[in-house]
Amino acid sequence: MATAQDVANRIPITAALMLAALMNTLDTTIANVALPHMQGSLSASADQIVWVLTSYIIATAIMLPLSGWLSEKIGRKRMFLLSIGSFTLASMLCGVATSLPEIVFFRLLQGMAAASVMPLSQAVMLDIFPPRLVPRVMSLWSAALVLGPVMGPTIGGWLTENFSWRWVFYINVPLGVLAFLGVYLFMSHDEGGRQRPFDFLGFGALALGTAAFQLMLDRGPSQDWFHSNEIWAEAIVAMIGIYMFVVQTVTAKHPFFPRELAADRNFVGTSIIGFFIFGVLMSTNALLPSFMQSLMGYSALQSGIAAMPRGVASLLAFLVVPWVMGRFSSRMIIFFGLALTLEAGWMMSGFDLSMTAGPIMIALFVQGLGSGLLFTPLGVQAFATIDPRYRTDASIVSAMMRNLGGSAIISIMQALLLRDASLAHARLAERVASGDPVLRAVLPTSMDPSTVAGLESLNQEVTRQASMISYDNIFSWMVPGILLLTPLVFLIGRDRMRAPIVMHAD
Numbered sequence: 001m002a003t004a005q006d007v008a009n010r011i012p013i014t015a016a017l018m019l020a021a022l023m024n025t026l027d028t029t030i031a032n033v034a035l036p037h038m039q040g041s042l043s044a045s046a047d048q049i050v051w052v053l054t055s056y057i058i059a060t061a062i063m064l065p066l067s068g069w070l071s072e073k074i075g076r077k078r079m080f081l082l083s084i085g086s087f088t089l090a091s092m093l094c095g096v097a098t099s100l101p102e103i104v105f106f107r108l109l110q111g112m113a114a115a116s117v118m119p120l121s122q123a124v125m126l127d128i129f130p131p132r133l134v135p136r137v138m139s140l141w142s143a144a145l146v147l148g149p150v151m152g153p154t155i156g157g158w159l160t161e162n163f164s165w166r167w168v169f170y171i172n173v174p175l176g177v178l179a180f181l182g183v184y185l186f187m188s189h190d191e192g193g194r195q196r197p198f199d200f201l202g203f204g205a206l207a208l209g210t211a212a213f214q215l216m217l218d219r220g221p222s223q224d225w226f227h228s229n230e231i232w233a234e235a236i237v238a239m240i241g242i243y244m245f246v247v248q249t250v251t252a253k254h255p256f257f258p259r260e261l262a263a264d265r266n267f268v269g270t271s272i273i274g275f276f277i278f279g280v281l282m283s284t285n286a287l288l289p290s291f292m293q294s295l296m297g298y299s300a301l302q303s304g305i306a307a308m309p310r311g312v313a314s315l316l317a318f319l320v321v322p323w324v325m326g327r328f329s330s331r332m333i334i335f336f337g338l339a340l341t342l343e344a345g346w347m348m349s350g351f352d353l354s355m356t357a358g359p360i361m362i363a364l365f366v367q368g369l370g371s372g373l374l375f376t377p378l379g380v381q382a383f384a385t386i387d388p389r390y391r392t393d394a395s396i397v398s399a400m401m402r403n404l405g406g407s408a409i410i411s412i413m414q415a416l417l418l419r420d421a422s423l424a425h426a427r428l429a430e431r432v433a434s435g436d437p438v439l440r441a442v443l444p445t446s447m448d449p450s451t452v453a454g455l456e457s458l459n460q461e462v463t464r465q466a467s468m469i470s471y472d473n474i475f476s477w478m479v480p481g482i483l484l485l486t487p488l489v490f491l492i493g494r495d496r497m498r499a500p501i502v503m504h505a506d
Contacts, residue, residue, distance in 0.1 A: 005188040010128040014137070016182025017121035018144055020084050023175045024117045025148025027056070027091075027110070029285055030156040034165035041165065044100045055104045057218065057407065059111030061210040064400055065203060065256065067116030068392045075190030076124065079116055080183045086113035088176025095169035119395035126383055126391055134380055135322040142375035143318045151311050153289055154304030161301050202248040202256030209241025210400070217411035225415060257393050261386070267394060269491030270382040271401045273334070276485055277378075278402040279409030280341065280478055281371050284348075284364075286410045287417065291471050292360070295353060295464060309361045310368035317372025330377035334489050337377075338482055340370030345478030353468050381492050413474050420473045424466035429459075 006013060031038075031052060039049040071079040090110035097103035122141055129137045159167040216234035223231050249255040261267055285307075292303040324333055344367035351359060386394050 003188040006128045009186040012182055012186040013128065014125055014140065016179050016186065017124060018140055019175055019182065020117050020179040021121050021141065021144040022148050023087070023172050023179065024114045025144055026152050026155070027114065027172065029152030030168045034156055034160045034168050037160055037165040042100045042103065051104050052107055055107040056111040058211050058214050059108045060115045061214045061403065062207045063112040063115035064396060064403070065206050067120065068396045069198060071116065071120055071392060076120060077183065077187045077190050079120065080187070081180060083113050083116045084176055084180045084183065088173055088180065091169045091172035091176065095166040119399040120392065123392040123395045127388070135325040135376060138379040139318045139322050139376045142379055143315065147311055147314055153285070154308060157301040157304040197254040199248065199252055199254060199256040202245055202252060205241045205244035205248060206256060209238050209245055210404070212238035212241060213404070214407055217407045220411055221414050221418065257397060258390050260390060261394055261397060264385055265491045266381050266385050269488050270378045271398055273485055273488050274378055274398060275401045275405035276409070276481065277341065277371065277374055279405035280482070282406035283410045283413040284367065287413060287471065287474065295467055306357045306360050307364055310364035313365045313368030314372035317369050318376065321373055321376045325377060325380070330381050331489055331492055333373055333377045334492070335486070337370045337374035338486060340366055340373065342479055342482040344370060345475055345482065348475035349472050349479070351472060351475070353464065417470050417474050420470035421467050424469040425463055428462045428466055
């Protein structure tokens with residue numbers, strides 16, 4: 001609930017919260033391109049350095065459900081200051097880390113601090129703006145949600161190549177200081193103390209289930225999935241935890257999350273669509289840099305520049321979508337956004353090794369335009385019929401759905417990529433006969449299969465072509481996946497928004 005002071009200061013409060021949200025989402029991808037540099041500097045193996053990413057994800061997964069209850073207990077302002085301040089300090093400590101255990105521990109702290117920023121900032125902005133301005137506000141908030149992960153690799157690549165990997169963490173310090181000062185100076189003081197009875201069993205089951213699920217998804221590709229006892233153990237723990245949470249939510253007198261959220265069809269429909277669309281966006285973020293760098297020969301900075309049209313298109317969409325929402329229904333805009341996202345997947349499925357950067361940039365521009373048109377109406381309609389009392393909880397559930405969607409679909413895509421590449425390599429290798437005169441006539445001398453060096457060079461090219469086939473297969477799977485989402489749009493009701501509740505400060 002907003003106070004009169006918050007409503008009066010809504011512009012500087014929004015600026016501070018947007019800065020904090022952008023800092024948060026930027027960190028989900030900015031460190032990815034710097035991992036090889038960290039690995040050498042910290043004397044870590046390829047398997048160990050991945051914990052720099054895993055520790056952040058797991059800490060966020062555990063802390064995210066708790067952030068709503070904590071904000072009610074200690075007050076939103078204190079929660080924001082604690083989160084932003086801790087995140088900024090943890091970022092600085094990550095930058096000065098001298099060993100792998102140090103940076104993993106500091107990334108855990110960073111993930112715990114980051115968990116509450118996105119859902120609470122969304123809830124606050126919905127409270128301090130009237131319904132007629134909500135489309136514009138959700139456009140701004142969606143811009144931070146989408147542009148952070150999209151621009152992260154470009155910024156991270158530039159900082160790493162021109163300075164060092166430590167600057168992907170140092171960049172958070174000035175942003176965090178500004179966001180902290182904005183919240184401290186302009187947001188009204190909130191004593192808190194409004195906490196509902198704490199559902200220890202519900203929280204424990206949810207934290208255990210989501211942490212085990214995130215760990216399974218992250219470790220699966222390196223452990224050969226269910227051929228590993230570790231993955232089986234994590235999957236069983238995840239299923240038990242989620243099952244216990246569902247039972248507790250249905251039967252408990254005071255469940256951890258209010259049951260009313262599951263009864264709102266707008267919220268359910270938009271959350272499911274957001275789960276898959278955010279997964280598609282994040283999996284593209286994860287796959288395309290490796291495609292461009294390993295197969296096309298791009299540097300980290302070049303691959304980041306090639307991905308920039310997606311950010312530009314998203315920004316354009318966020319600028320125009322409030323105007324569009326005033327003239328067309330949310331359903332129509334979501335349909336159009338899904339159509340553009342589908343078209344982008346279709347274009348990506350036709351990538352080949354002889355192309356220039358042009359087709360990549362065009363496909364990403366179309367995808368950015370589609371995602372930009374999707375996230376604002378989805379954000380507006382998710383809260384259109386939710387009781388304002390449940391907005392914080394609804395924001396947290398939405399954030400959890402997006403995080404799980406991103407992690408799950410990235411892991412599935414990575415696993416399918418490896419499997420398809422192996423199958424394609426086997427099929428192509430079957431057709432390469434060293435005594436075939438036609439093959440020997442078309443191959444360059446460097447790939448002469450009668451020599452050891454030529455055979456090795458030929459195998460590398462077969463591997464490269466097999467990887468290209470695998471990437472095309474993965475991108476083609478996005479098309480039927482997005483088509484299956486379209487019936488969910490009919491769950492979304494009419495465009496209407498409940499007014500916020502404003503409390504006058506004493």
